[in-house]
Amino acid sequence: MAKNRGSKIELTAYDNLFETDESRAEANLSKIREIPIAEIDEFPDHPFKVLMNEDMEQLVESVSRSGVMTPATVRQKEDGRYELISGHRRKKACELAGLETLKCEVKELTRDEAIIVMVESNLQRTTILPSEKAFAYKMRLEAMKRQGERSDLTRV
Secondary structure, eight states: OOOOOOOOOOOOOGGGGGOOHHHHHHHHHTTEEEEEGGGEEOOTTOOSOOOOSHHHHHHHHHHHHHOOSSOEEEEEOTTSOEEEEEOHHHHHHHHHHTOSEEEEEEOOOOHHHHHHHHHHHHHTSSOOOHHHHHHHHHHHHHHHHHHHSOHHHHOO
């Protein structure tokens, strides 16, 4: 028998009731910004390798010509720097193309949420080594387990 975990009811804030679709879209766009590459740190224990191959060369050429079309995903750290969640290949391509900034979507995520997003976004790639995939699934499973823990019982 499946447990009912309850449904999340999301209510619109009172002030948001009077917003237009355009202003909501603008609010989302404001989370996308050009961030100096020097302020973006790699994701700790990132299980996927960024390979220097023909695909990367094509990406560098594309970024040089047209810029980054799909923003990378980052979260802001306590020290004001950013942690790269997805977009490691795009970041490397920007560096190789000599660009100083990377178009990023800034998301508010916990460490565990960031791990899950990082794994999910990278599993969509077509060429992943089995060892990378296994480590990524392990990271995701551990993060999901931690999200299910009751923090009031595990803190001393």
